[in-house]
Amino acid sequence: MEDSAAPKRPVTVADVAKAARVSKATAARVLGGYGVVSGKIKDQVMAAAAALEYRPNELARSMSTGRSGIIGIVVGDIENAFFSLAVRGISDAARLAGFNVIISNSGEKLDAEKSAVDLLIGKRVDGLIVTPARCDSIDHLRHVGRAGMPLVLFDRSIPELGVDAVTGDDREAAIAAARFMVEAGHRHLAYVSAMDVEDGGLDIARISNSAVRERVEGFVSVLTEAGLPNPLHYVRLGATNQPQTDAVIKRLLSNSSPPTAILASDSLVGLRVFKSLQSLGLSIPDDISMISFLDADWTSVTVPPITVVDQRVYEMGKLAGERLVARIEQIPLAVERLRVSTSLVIRSSVARIGGLGPKRDVN
């Protein structure tokens, strides 16, 4: 087996030109598919190219054209179903428009995100889709625009940047979910998110992730509107892994008047919460109710199946991809925030409590 033995220098247009006995320029015209060449010469060059197994060097091509045909994506975590679905949507849109995709994981860490963005700028991608880990540190994102590259934000919006963003209708989704629980008679509602937060103090306006912030705002607004006291009391961040989540849940339930319903901010958190409750021997929805964001596969096969906020993530990704492509192709469009609507998929994880009408005596 010595077919892989010769790591010989790749074939270039010049080689093909020589073999076809034409000038480099002519060979390049045929191979690159531009300009005019006579049919005869074209065949000649094509034959030579085939014989030599010529493969264009996209790097060189990109360098002279200034377009790489690649769009860069920086996501929080591909392992998360939310992002892998989104990536799929983006890739599909990209491929349809003739672009390829290069993916970087930030792990939701700002530093990693910065260097990923820098690197992709360096690679001269034609455009960038980023899921910003924080909405309050945006210098590196400004660089993108300054480098003349279009940028589309995904899942989180940063109005100050003045770039397009594709998000869910997070506030409305949280409102729908919370309202559903309130209407089922729940008076003590908890919201659990994976957002990593430094200090213990919770200040809604300070939440650096717009998706999380808006959900919390929506959640809180429902409780306020329903006249429930202390709406922030059961909002908990930091459920980043199973032990953390177990701790969060345990603390929540050890309260004097523990929550009877929990809203989980994504499917990973939802799964962790589910496992936590299960390990505590609590039954859903008899002992406690829950709703999770994202219609992940596990939510429909549990007992009971989980009521979820269905985010059409694939569509979000596709939309982001299409938007970026439009920007790359310089189609004039106003900068806007595209919201993809969500819907509540009602299954059986929320119990109706305290009769049909709202109870007045609870606070």
Added chain:
Amino acid sequence: MEDSAAPKRPVTVADVAKAARVSKATAARVLGGYGVVSGKIKDQVMAAAAALEYRPNELARSMSTGRSGIIGIVVGDIENAFFSLAVRGISDAARLAGFNVIISNSGEKLDAEKSAVDLLIGKRVDGLIVTPARCDSIDHLRHVGRAGMPLVLFDRSIPELGVDAVTGDDREAAIAAARFMVEAGHRHLAYVSAMDVEDGGLDIARISNSAVRERVEGFVSVLTEAGLPNPLHYVRLGATNQPQTDAVIKRLLSNSSPPTAILASDSLVGLRVFKSLQSLGLSIPDDISMISFLDADWTSVTVPPITVVDQRVYEMGKLAGERLVARIEQIPLAVERLRVSTSLVIRSSVARIGGLGPKRDVN
């Protein structure tokens, strides 16, 4: 907001050189971190670079060095947890070695795979990791070697190619799972896979995906060894989506002596099988038993939790990444197939039937 207004030409080494009042070569030495420069000049150049917000053009850099610092991955479907986990493993290994990753989806279609491979060769990636959709069409994979690029196969092996492969121990895994079922007293075992197959006829040696083939071989060998008749009878491919799976299951169960246990070839198939059985009102494991490949998140939260073959996919990905990096760095290594061992995670989806000892009267 006119900060994104000026799509000015990016800053080059020449610009920095001019600003720093040194030659282009000197500026390049500082910026590229090679050669020798005096400390004073270095500071001078760095200052100019910072002032101008210089960002190296990686494209140009790759072109002259011949290394892109990118490794290409072609996977079947990122949306599938198996691949997204693998991609994570590969990326982590790559990043550790200073490489970035560009991902392409083949959708398990040969054509898409071919053009993805071609494109990545064109982009002059430093190496390629591919999950070949079929093991019998390998011309495009030979091209990789001929282009002087290292290639590592993932999940499936093709000995004829003479390149490294990282796979699970598929045969042993299937044997362990099947044996577990046989030892639990099952006499009619089914194997369900998503492999797309043209003709209806099933010829094991013809299965073009080595992972699937080896699993089926292992599965069959256990049945044969246990003296069960017609071991191929319940091997079914084509469970590519829910309706297809429903049909497969229905056909399987309408048999005169229907299988009492099903082995699902990946977590997606497993989930579909689970839903199928659920929708038929069958209870697991009382009415029917099942085992799924891959310890996907849903398998632990169903009722009952599903016994699974735990494939350490992240490790597989990491291993593949590390191997490829080693090849890129020309570390001399024998071509080999690296097998990552699996283990059976026993939960509660397999019923013990027909007493403790094997029943002799069943065939």
Added chain:
DNA sequence: TTATGTGGTGAGACCGGTCTCTTTTTGATA
């Protein structure tokens, strides 16, 4: 016949880095 295209081809600059080779500067030594 001369002027004016025009399709087809070749020569060579260019993209933005790297890197080799040459020239200049430096400083230590005789």
Added chain:
DNA sequence: TATCAAAAAGAGACCGGTCTCACCACATAA
């Protein structure tokens, strides 16, 4: 102060494409 090697800086070729421009031959119009 003269000598010389080493260190530092500069000039320019090169990577493999694209693309502008010049050129030629031939066709058509004046």
